[in-house]
Amino acid sequence: MPATHPSPTSAGKTPQSQVRHSQTRPLLMVLVCTLIGAAAQVLIKMGTASLGEHPSMMATMVGIFTIRLLFAGYALYGISTVLLVLALRQGELSLLYPVFTLTYVWVTVLSVIIFHDSMNAFKLAGISTIIAGVAVLGRASRQ
């Protein structure tokens, strides 16, 4: 019996801890996550305007289901979470989580395009520095 039915924990854990997977694929998956996450955040930011000045925790929770923009935003959040979990199956958390910050880069770019926010030297420097930081992780993922 034990030979044919390994326990769920060992079945799930052994391949992970023994084999060191390439981190490139999980990294690319998280990259897609950040794009979806940025779209989600823009929708949520647009949706929170409908919540009024001082929304209670309850009003916010209900709003997620009743305000179309908020709902769409959280639905996209859901999709990006599923992708994140799939990426984490083989990827290292300490490598993938910092990549998530790319979301802010996309949000900044989207804000310039959609909300006509100004682009300035600080924002450009910030975007470049974050992308360079992610590139460092990208290089590390191949070693």
Place this chain on the structure above:
Amino acid sequence: MTTSVASTPISSMIWVIAGSVIGSFGAVFLKMGAERLQLNLRSLATNWRLVVGIVFYLLSSVLFVIGVKHGELSVLYPLVSVGSIWTLLWSKLFLGEDLTKPKFVAVGMILAGCVLLGLGGS
């Protein structure tokens, strides 16, 4: 740029920082759950680590919505990105991952980038 800092209440910052801490723990549970992920209903339903991870993740998003409602995104983003530091710590402590030099360098650069983004905020 100083006006955006002044117009962001302390309470918003606290909501967002709390969200980043909870979110970083959520990420650890998601990772532990993902490692045990098998695509059948029974194991999905009994994967409590995944459930805890998702609940923490949702909770951090709700805190984030509350924080962002009254503050400037440009001030709050650098605070959220501090979550990367917590997550590096937890990855070492709870998951036994190697903290290599590129990871520290990258997180340092990313934090600096977020501060710059904040300074450039309208």
